[in-house]
Amino acid sequence: MRRIGDKVTDIKIAYIGGGSMGWAWNLMSDLANEEQLSGTVRLYDIDKEAAARNEKIGNSLKNHPNAKSQWDYIAVDTLEEALKGADFVIISILPGTFDEMESDVHLPEKYGIYQSVGDTVGPGGHVRALRTIPMFVEFANAIKQWAPEAWVINYTNPMTLCVRTLYEAFPEIKAFGCCHxxxxxxxxxxxxxxxxxxxxxxxxxxxxxxxxxxxxxxxxxxxxxxxxxxxxxxxxxxxxxxxxxxxxxxxxxx
Incomplete structure (x- = not known):
């Protein structure tokens, strides 16, 4: 990462869950509209095809007439490739499947338990946490090994437990959670x-x-x-x- 005047260039972003069709697309749009930043986004996803699609979408934005900055998008095969030397790490994953997510939300209703949101609190939130926490231990250890100085931005739920897990596994991590x-x-x-x-x-x-x-x-x-x-x-x-x-x-x- 380099600073030239009021602009910061050569920023390296590791995106865990880089095949996302929600947050990743929003990020691409936001980055293209920020004229003071430029760099590279490495997209890592267990669904490599999804990450490859986002690579094409992200790189196509460079030719958009309204783009204010230039970003390179690269789909990578491993966490190590994504994280090495990263300045920022973004985590945006779906822990499990949509069928499991549906179960988290609606299965407790059969027992009279109605949850405001089934991915954070109540039985649904607890079950989702059991699926998610082991993954975040893995992410924290990988960040500790390959990008210990990076700022980590998490969008995955259950937000509170995800961020707490990062700090439990890697106390020196610089992580925070975001939600709209x-x-x-x-x-x-x-x-x-x-x-x-x-x-x-x-x-x-x-x-x-x-x-x-x-x-x-x-x-x-x-x-x-x-x-x-x-x-x-x-x-x-x-x-x-x-x-x-x-x-x-x-x-x-x-």
């Missing part, structure tokens, strides 16, 4: 402020929130805009939404 759930709540409150009070906040960051709990089981005990309490506005929003839902006839399918 709080950002989405800020956007919701921003929209409610505009719709109900006619006040336009400039950006979701202007909505100040205090977040407690763990990822996907998050609570806000404070939300303000320029010092104004937004909880009464949210109460109006939820009340109006409930009234509207009760007015609409339920659709019966089957």
């Amino acid at each position: 759930e709080v950002f989405g709540t800020q956007e919701l409150l921003k929209s409610a402020l505009a719709d109900i009070e006619g006040i336009q906040a400039g950006h979701r960051r202007d909505i100040k929130v205090n977040v407690i709990g763990i990822n996907h089981f998050t609570w806000l005990d404070k939300a303000t805009y320029e010092g104004r309490d937004l909880f009464p506005i949210y109460k109006k929003l939820s009340t109006n939404t409930m009234k509207q839902a009760l007015k609409e006839p339920r659709k019966v399918t089957g």
Whole structure:
């Protein structure tokens, strides 16, 4: 990684789960729009074909007329190839299959347990954690061996346990977890402020929130805009939404 003026070049990013069709594509778009950064993204995935597809997609962005930076994408065969000398490591994997994920969410319902999100808390979250933790021990040990100074950004759930596992296996790791759930709540409150009070906040960051709990089981005990309490506005929003839902006839399918 080199700095030239206000630009940073030759950044090396290792992407574990590089065949992703969600977060990886978002990352490619974000990087192409960031004119101060450039470098190489190494895509590692147990599904090598998926990583190879993302390699083609990522490299094609270099020719897009709106691209503000140049990034090279390379699908690699091993964790070692992805991690060696990496400045940043991104982890975005699906632990198991979609069938197992469906079971995590819906099987507890047969026993009267309804989960807000089945990949973090409750029985579903525990089962998913049992599948995921051994993988993250492997990732932590590999990062310790091949990229000990890298910053590690995790998107995989259960977020809290994934990041904790990285630190348990490699205490010196520099890792943190990212999720968009709080950002989405800020956007919701921003929209409610505009719709109900006619006040336009400039950006979701202007909505100040205090977040407690763990990822996907998050609570806000404070939300303000320029010092104004937004909880009464949210109460109006939820009340109006409930009234509207009760007015609409339920659709019966089957």
